[in-house]
Amino acid sequence: MAIEVDVTIKLKHGVADPEGENTKKALNLLGFKTVHGVKSMKTFRIEVEPEKARGEEEVKKEVEEMCRKLLANPVIHEYEIHVVTSESG
């Protein structure tokens, strides 16, 4: 009955991503020469209890507020929100 929402926090274009760069280097050294770039991102799967008749749109709006208030840093991050499962609003 819960709604699961995936929030992907990624770095804005132009922000340095040393973790991704080093992962790319390590993959290249391991022999994966076709890897041209790696970007690291963080994903939170948030389980939200749906109250009464809250729809998917309302939950999405709430999760967006969570990103603004806690999960993402607007200076360097951008985020994507995807509802994964939603059994009855």
Place this chain on the structure above:
Amino acid sequence: MAIEVDVTIKLKHGVADPEGENTKKALNLLGFKTVHGVKSMKTFRIEVEPEKARGEEEVKKEVEEMCRKLLANPVIHEYEIHVVTSESG
């Protein structure tokens, strides 16, 4: 012309996730009382250069090898592989 593949590394069921738990607590304290659980995951977006006639399946197999060799720890992690963009194999 490059293929982008998303690799999501998540903790196996039963493995402690203090980051997720603390995120849940913080969200609850901020007033998001409907949040019942948060799982933290790591995503790598890997850009692979397609050589000659390599198809999506072959790229997926290669990325799976990357997970086994570097990205994931089989003791505590499981992973999902999704091809995001694929313009001509």
